[in-house]
Amino acid sequence: MELKDGGLVGTLERRRAGRLAVEPADAYPQRRARANETGSAPMNEQSGAPADGRFAATLDELLSTLSHELRGPLTTIKGSARTLLRHGTRLDAEITSQLLTDIDSEADRLHRLVDNLLDLSRAGAGPEVLKREPTAVDTLIRRVVADATPRAGDRKIRVRATPKLPAVLLDPLRIEQVFRNLLDNAIKFSPSTSSIDVAVSSHNGAIVIIVADEGPGIAPEYQERVFERFFRVQPEGLSVSGAGLGLAICRRFVDLHGGRIEIVPSNGRGTTVRVTLPLSAGTAL
DSSP: OOOHHHHHHHHHHHHTSSSSSSOTHHHHHHHHHHHTTTTOOTTEEEEEOOOOHHHHHHHHHHHHHHHHHHHHHHHHHHHHHHHHHHHHHGOOOOOOOOHHHHHHHHHHHHHHHHHHHHHHHTTTSSSOOOOOOOEEEEHHHHHHHHHHHHTTTTTTEEEEEEETOOOOOEOOHHHHHHHHHHHHHHHHHHHTTTEEEEEEETTEEEEEEEOOOOOOOOGGGGGTTTGSTTOHHHOOOOOOOSSOOOOHHHHHHHHHTTTTTEEEEEEEOOOEEEEEEESSSTOOE
């Protein structure tokens, strides 16, 4: 069944083509250039420009990113819903199911974007906002993995943890968000039938967590910049959505705990992220 209708045809064509247009890799430098033309500084650079100029540049980046990230899912939701309303009784079960699935997945994407924005606002506070409690990190990681598994499709997420790990004094909600973001990134950038490995161990008074995927990896020159707000790397041949906030939130929450998060250099394909957290509060690594 084929309806020459912008709703159904447009929706299915977007699905076949990867559904959503995403920001090209060079969009961030272009936004920086626009900000510099006004005399204001980019968000992550030191500058002699007035504070209000830096704020205006940051606001411009935020609004530009949000408008782009909102447009994709809203277009899919609107097109799918319009098709169901206009032609619902004439659609076969497979098409109806796909349209409903598209609406559901894009609503989830909007939900994650709102969650990231809320986390970004919380990340601006100091360590006094953390609600620390003794936490079994391996149990926390397994809970995050169980939550992420339905989103992983045919990818296999494997967890290895050293037995009898000591508890860590941390804010479980914030650290859970860190690993949710890392796993979501690994899923988005990994081949559909690949493996994602998560390892938890202790070393020199700290807990070390590794998240490794088999995706295209991150070029050395971007391995630090990916933790900047709004900075995104678009691998060749992949169409991946995102606002460029997830890793920035991860770094801020890890920093608040006195820990470290970094990309581990790799000679092969794939990205390996290492998170190191001190066992006790007040200890910086």
